[in-house]
Amino acid sequence: MTKFAKTYDLLMKISGVTSGLIIFFISILIFTNVILRNTGGFSWSWVTEICEYGLSFSAFLAAPWVLYESAHIKVDFLLHGSPEHIRKKIEVSINLIGLIIGAILFYLMLRVTFEAFMNETLKIKSLVVPEWWLLTAPVVCFLLICIEFFRRLTIPARGSS
Amino acid sequence: MDWQLSLFLLLGPLLLLMILGVPVVFAFFAINILGAFVFLGGEFGLVQMALNSAEAISSFSLIPIPLFILMGEVLFHTGLAYRAISAIERLISAVPGRLSIVSILGGTAFATLSGSSIANTAMMGSSMLPEMERKGYHPTMSMGPILAVGGIAMLIPPSALAVTLASLAGISISKLLVAGIVPGLLIGGATLIYVLIRCSINPQLAPIDDAESFRGTEKWKPFFRDVVPLLCIFFVVVGSMLIGWASPTESAAFGVIASFIASFCYKSLNMKSFLVAVFETAKISTIILFILVSSTTFSQILSFSGATTGLLNTFLEFDLSPFMVVIIMVFILLILGCFTDQISMIMLTLPFFMPLVASLQIDPIWFGVLTLIAMEISLLTPPFGLLLLVMKGVAPAGTNLGIVYKSALPFLLLQVGVLLLLVIFPGLSGLFTSLMN
Numbered sequence: 001m002t003k004f005a006k007t008y009d010l011l012m013k014i015s016g017v018t019s020g021l022i023i024f025f026i027s028i029l030i031f032t033n034v035i036l037r038n039t040g041g042f043s044w045s046w047v048t049e050i051c052e053y054g055l056s057f058s059a060f061l062a063a064p065w066v067l068y069e070s071a072h073i074k075v076d077f078l079l080h081g082s083p084e085h086i087r088k089k090i091e092v093s094i095n096l097i098g099l100i101i102g103a104i105l106f107y108l109m110l111r112v113t114f115e116a117f118m119n120e121t122l123k124i125k126s127l128v129v130p131e132w133w134l135l136t137a138p139v140v141c142f143l144l145i146c147i148e149f150f151r152r153l154t155i156p157a158r159g160s161s
Numbered sequence: 162m163d164w165q166l167s168l169f170l171l172l173g174p175l176l177l178l179m180i181l182g183v184p185v186v187f188a189f190f191a192i193n194i195l196g197a198f199v200f201l202g203g204e205f206g207l208v209q210m211a212l213n214s215a216e217a218i219s220s221f222s223l224i225p226i227p228l229f230i231l232m233g234e235v236l237f238h239t240g241l242a243y244r245a246i247s248a249i250e251r252l253i254s255a256v257p258g259r260l261s262i263v264s265i266l267g268g269t270a271f272a273t274l275s276g277s278s279i280a281n282t283a284m285m286g287s288s289m290l291p292e293m294e295r296k297g298y299h300p301t302m303s304m305g306p307i308l309a310v311g312g313i314a315m316l317i318p319p320s321a322l323a324v325t326l327a328s329l330a331g332i333s334i335s336k337l338l339v340a341g342i343v344p345g346l347l348i349g350g351a352t353l354i355y356v357l358i359r360c361s362i363n364p365q366l367a368p369i370d371d372a373e374s375f376r377g378t379e380k381w382k383p384f385f386r387d388v389v390p391l392l393c394i395f396f397v398v399v400g401s402m403l404i405g406w407a408s409p410t411e412s413a414a415f416g417v418i419a420s421f422i423a424s425f426c427y428k429s430l431n432m433k434s435f436l437v438a439v440f441e442t443a444k445i446s447t448i449i450l451f452i453l454v455s456s457t458t459f460s461q462i463l464s465f466s467g468a469t470t471g472l473l474n475t476f477l478e479f480d481l482s483p484f485m486v487v488i489i490m491v492f493i494l495l496i497l498g499c500f501t502d503q504i505s506m507i508m509l510t511l512p513f514f515m516p517l518v519a520s521l522q523i524d525p526i527w528f529g530v531l532t533l534i535a536m537e538i539s540l541l542t543p544p545f546g547l548l549l550l551v552m553k554g555v556a557p558a559g560t561n562l563g564i565v566y567k568s569a570l571p572f573l574l575l576q577v578g579v580l581l582l583l584v585i586f587p588g589l590s591g592l593f594t595s596l597m598n
Contacts, residue, residue: 016440016443016444017436017439017440017443019443019447020436020438020439020440020441020442020443021439023227023228023231023439023442023443023446024231024417024439026224026227026228026414027228027231027413027414027417027418028414028418029414030224030410030411030413030414031411031414031415031417031418033411034406034407034411034414034415038406048221051221051224052219052220052221052224053219055218055219055220055223055224055227055450056215056216056218056219058227058443058446058447058450059218059446059447059450059451059454060451062443062444062446062447063447063451065443065444065447066444066447066448066451067184069444071444071448072184072185072186072187072448072451073184073185073186073448073452073502073504073505074179074182074183074184074185075179075180075182075185075500075501075502075505076182078180078181078182079182090181090182091182093181094181094182094183097178097181097183097187097191098183098184098187101187101190101191101194102187104194104207105190105194105211105214108207108208108210108211109211109215111208111211112208112211112212112215134215134216134219135215138211138214138215
């Protein structure tokens with residue numbers, strides 16, 4: 001394994017664990033809030049919002065890692081039923097399509113984030129949060145997805161046939 | 162643009178990409194890009210689609226999905242589920258097909274604690290199958306019952322897929338979760354009776370067990386020590402919803418904390434099991450949630466293009482009774498389930514089915530339960546039934562898919578029977594939901 005591959009592998013694993021830990025902390029936060037509401041007579045109004053942002057952040061953070069693990073759901077009967085040389089061509093096509101989709105979404109996400117930053121748009125609920133903070137996770141997500149599809153075009157993917 | 166052309170433009174390339182093997186979520190993203198450009202106004206539509214996608218899962222109602230998965234993963238990876246299965250095994254002796262019965266009861270018990278059918282089947286398959294194979298059980302009696310009860314996790318709360326379905330369909334999450342209990346128990350019961358009858362008529366299917374027979378404390382102590390406290394987790398989840406203490410989301414958090422407390426009390430929780438549980442939770446939840454990111458926008462584009470209304474009006478022109486419409490919708494789900502996964506099934510059909518359900522005044526909770534059962538059946542239908550592939554993965558080397566298919570067949574028919582029962586007697590699914598009212 002090259003130094004880049006090792007670093008990349010570590011980055012992906014950190015994304016996965018962080019995503020899982022966010023879910024764990026969401027459960028602690030909600031549990032504490034319900035206990036406070038039923039026993040202490042008050043609750044934190046910001047919990048719902050933090051959990052919503054946490055859920056979104058967790059999914060966008062882990063999506064490239066799930067792709068790296070070849071775990072996204074796919075219908076692969078054509079892939080498995082084809083001879084070796086055809087299968088390789090199909091895999092290249094899939095990765096190319098994935099790269100194009102990822103690149104378009106990365107550009108669009110970057111654009112909306114940049115616009116939100118320039119316009120200083122705010123998300124106002126219980127908390128007041130600059131909108132571009134919330135849009136950063138999808139930008140990073142689709143950038144990593146592009147890198148992963150590009151990597152697959154050159155190196156066989158984990159768990160691929 | 163004609164609605165037929167819109168429909169073709171959206172569904173045609175989508176199916177093509179899916180068949181090619183593009184991950185489902187990216188196939189949907191591709192169509193979203195195409196659809197947003199064509200139907201939502203070019204560049205403006207694309208920007209709007211990006212914003213919608215970024216915010217699609219920032220919803221409190223979706224939080225039970227990862228939390229229900231985390232509950233099951235904690236019990237699975239800390240070994241508590243295995244302890245519960247061995248305690249149940251001690252209770253059952255001198256019955257035909259003893260280990261099959263243990264699998265059914267154990268699988269149903271674990272379904273009350275896990276939100277994932279895959280975890281349920283993998284756990285039961287890896288723990289029970291080797292022993293049944295060694296004792297000469299026929300595949301129908303070894304793999305079949307495990308496959309049959311594996312899917313019950315999707316019906317009996319906590320169920321991550323029920324939450325997903327309710328969110329996508331816009332129906333009450335708590336009502337759908339509670340409505341799944343009766344069909345889940347019916348499938349468990351039907352499986353149990355089938356195994357008992359078949360093994361009584363033909364004992365060779367499950368040779369008589371020479372397992373040690375336990376009595377008194379030896380027999381019951383592990384049950385009260387390893388099973389009863391775990392079942393409290395189920396009552397914490399469902400009970401907190403039923404008495405109105407907690408919303409479904411909050412009850413899921415209670416379930417997670419209860420699972421961790423149980424693992425801690427049994428001294429089974431360590432850093433390794435904790436990390437594996439959160440790792441697996443992140444993976445399964447992201448698979449589901451990321452698909453929801455793409456599907457939410459897809460439904461909006463489908464509706465905006467006029468395809469949903471066009472198809473709906475055409476369907477209504479046939480002047481079919483609501484009952485016939487339900488039969489047709491369930492049939493479509495069953496056929497689709499043979500070729501695609503559960504999330505894709507509902508993502509493709511709900512944008513059409515739910516408006517139909519609303520316009521014909523069909524009870525959405527009842528229809529949700531029927532959809533859940535159809536989704537469960539699809540886990541067992543060849544060629545791509547997910548649990549069939551999971552079972553092949555945990556079965557001893559040399560077990561081919563043909564044997565797995567055959568072993569699942571009788572149980573598949575039983576589940577279709579339960580589905581028909583629920584179609585004919587809609588009141589069955591509402592037994593517990595009426596308590597909530």
